[in-house]
Amino acid sequence: xxxxxxxxxxxxxVTALRHKDLLGIVDLTAEEIALILxxxxxMKEVGTRPIKKVPALRGKTVVNLFYEPSTxxxxxxxxxxxxxxxxxxxxxxxxxSVVKGETLADTALNLEAMAPDMIVLRHSxxxxxxxxxxxxxxxxxxAGDGMHEHxxxxxxxxxxxxxxxxxxxxxxxxxxGDLLHSRVLRSNIQLLTKMGAQVWVCGPPTLIPTDIRRxxxxxxxxxDEAVTDADVVMLLRIQLERMEGAYxxxxxxxxxxxxxxxxxxxxxxxxxxxxxxxxxxxxxxxxSEVADGPYSVILDQVANGVAVRMAVxxxxxxxxxxxxxx
Amino acid sequence: xxVVMDADRIGRTLARIAHEIVERNKGVDDLALVGVxxxxxxxxxxxxxxxxxxxxxxxxxxxxxxxxxxxxxxxxAVGPQPTVRRTEIQFSIDNRKILLVDDVLYTGRTTRAxxxxxxxxxxPKGIQLIVxxxxxxxxxxxxxxxxxxxxxxxPEESVQVRLLEIDGQDEVVLEGxxx
Numbered sequence: 001x002x003x004x005x006x007x008x009x010x011x012x013x014v015t016a017l018r019h020k021d022l023l024g025i026v027d028l029t030a031e032e033i034a035l036i037l038x039x040x041x042x043m044k045e046v047g048t049r050p051i052k053k054v055p056a057l058r059g060k061t062v063v064n065l066f067y068e069p070s071t072x073x074x075x076x077x078x079x080x081x082x083x084x085x086x087x088x089x090x091x092x093x094x095x096x097s098v099v100k101g102e103t104l105a106d107t108a109l110n111l112e113a114m115a116p117d118m119i120v121l122r123h124s125x126x127x128x129x130x131x132x133x134x135x136x137x138x139x140x141x142x143a144g145d146g147m148h149e150h151x152x153x154x155x156x157x158x159x160x161x162x163x164x165x166x167x168x169x170x171x172x173x174x175x176x177g178d179l180l181h182s183r184v185l186r187s188n189i190q191l192l193t194k195m196g197a198q199v200w201v202c203g204p205p206t207l208i209p210t211d212i213r214r215x216x217x218x219x220x221x222x223x224d225e226a227v228t229d230a231d232v233v234m235l236l237r238i239q240l241e242r243m244e245g246a247y248x249x250x251x252x253x254x255x256x257x258x259x260x261x262x263x264x265x266x267x268x269x270x271x272x273x274x275x276x277x278x279x280x281x282x283x284x285x286x287x288s289e290v291a292d293g294p295y296s297v298i299l300d301q302v303a304n305g306v307a308v309r310m311a312v313x314x315x316x317x318x319x320x321x322x323x324x325x326x
Numbered sequence: 327x328x329v330v331m332d333a334d335r336i337g338r339t340l341a342r343i344a345h346e347i348v349e350r351n352k353g354v355d356d357l358a359l360v361g362v363x364x365x366x367x368x369x370x371x372x373x374x375x376x377x378x379x380x381x382x383x384x385x386x387x388x389x390x391x392x393x394x395x396x397x398x399x400x401x402x403a404v405g406p407q408p409t410v411r412r413t414e415i416q417f418s419i420d421n422r423k424i425l426l427v428d429d430v431l432y433t434g435r436t437t438r439a440x441x442x443x444x445x446x447x448x449x450p451k452g453i454q455l456i457v458x459x460x461x462x463x464x465x466x467x468x469x470x471x472x473x474x475x476x477x478x479x480x481p482e483e484s485v486q487v488r489l490l491e492i493d494g495q496d497e498v499v500l501e502g503x504x505x
Contacts, residue, residue, distance in 0.1 A: 038409075039410050041412060042391060042413070045413055046394070049446060049447060050448065051447075055394065056395075056399055311410075314410065
């Protein structure tokens with residue numbers, strides 16, 4: 001049965017990430033993105049074994065420093081670290097010295113004194129990871145910084161799309177929702193355009209950044225236009241916690257004009273994929289029948305997140321020393 | 327660069343090993359072949375074909391990537407991480423006799439990593455090691471059960487196994503050394 005299994009091996013164009021940190025998709029080339037996605041394919045297989053653990057990062061210490069609430073990303077990183085046999089440390093901000101007024105830089109330097117190998121940082125300020133990158137020897141992995149980037153989310157989205165569609169090049173990807181506050185959008189635009197996809201972004205005019213077209217995307221406030229013939233429809237959460245003004249009249253009205261329903265989805269390609277980075281507001285950006293429907297790959301995204309984060313951790317564990325020696 | 331095995335010789339050697347496998351295991355009922363990536367994989371597939379010709383039975387065949395088990399991982403002062411490839415073992419290894427296949431046996435470190443990797447998939451009844459070339463210089467207490475060719479080498483030399491499936495031709499070449 002298995003003698004017929006294919007032995008096609010993708011020959012990677014590059015074999016290393018020449019970076020100490022993963023701060024954003026903006027720093028990666030298309031070849032480096034492909035390397036991470038290829039490595040993630042091998043990592044995904046580890047999660048299907050009876051013993052879901054390999055010794056690759058044995059003896060490495062990874063600190064998960066989360067200044068913002070997170071379920072998916074934090075657990076996903078922790079599982080990825082454990083599957084690679086790294087020692088992990090979770091710092092929950094509520095119980096740390098941060099509540100006593102310690103600054104991010106001081107917290108990081110104190111952690112650094114205990115010689116971790118990597119720090120995974122989630123922070124509400126854009127650029128927090130860049131600050132840490134400058135003052136820390138450890139590799140810094142951005143797990144979401146303010147409204148700036150969320151690179152591992154974009155990588156797992158790309159992995160999920162590539163798994164179904166074989167390649168990203170030439171696909172029409174419609175990203176609909178709160179474009180203004182979304183770091184997921186910024187990372188995804190960078191990644192998808194680098195890999196040759198056609199990106200459409202859609203939302204209320206008040207939530208479309210004025211300079212968005214600069215990034216090589218088509219912007220519209222017409223959901224029908226965005227969804228027509230789309231290969232992928234990605235919904236973004238309406239981020240009420242980041243909204244200080246009134247960007248639209250009501251959540252009910254948002255759903256009526258922009259919410260993804262089965263009726264709207266019929267305009268997309270017949271094999272469309274529905275994606276959402278979570279957490280979902282059901283009945284706001286996405287109807288429950290779409291979220292739970294046959295086109296939804298939302299739970300595949302979560303499953304793939306572990307494999308993609310394992311790939312990033314593995315590749316960066318070698319990359320840090322690599323750059324110093326160069 | 328002396329060619330130490332040509333395509334004919336490699337073909338005859340693998341046919342001989344296939345016969346030895348059938349003889350020593352008194353049949354092929356609970357056998358499975360697992361090739362170590364990369365060049366152990368095509369060798370394992372060729373052995374499976376040869377065994378099928380001899381016995382008429384299919385032997386399940388898989389591919390093992392040992393990158394994540396290497397003992398030199400994270401110890402390089404310079405240099406990129408080795409590329410990780412997929413392991414594909416689509417059968418249970420529990421209570422089977424596993425024939426582990428690699429191209430060259432040298433220090434034994436790859437085999438050590440392969441044994442660790444394999445055991446994470448289950449508890450085989452036994453593991454036997456097949457190599458096309460044994461070039462000596464073991465650093466670990468590891469010995470092959472089936473050897474295509476014993477090739478005395480110096481540590482300065484390198485043994486290149488080239489296979490049709492990966493390199494476009496079949497040959498074993500001894501390179502470098504005293505020159």
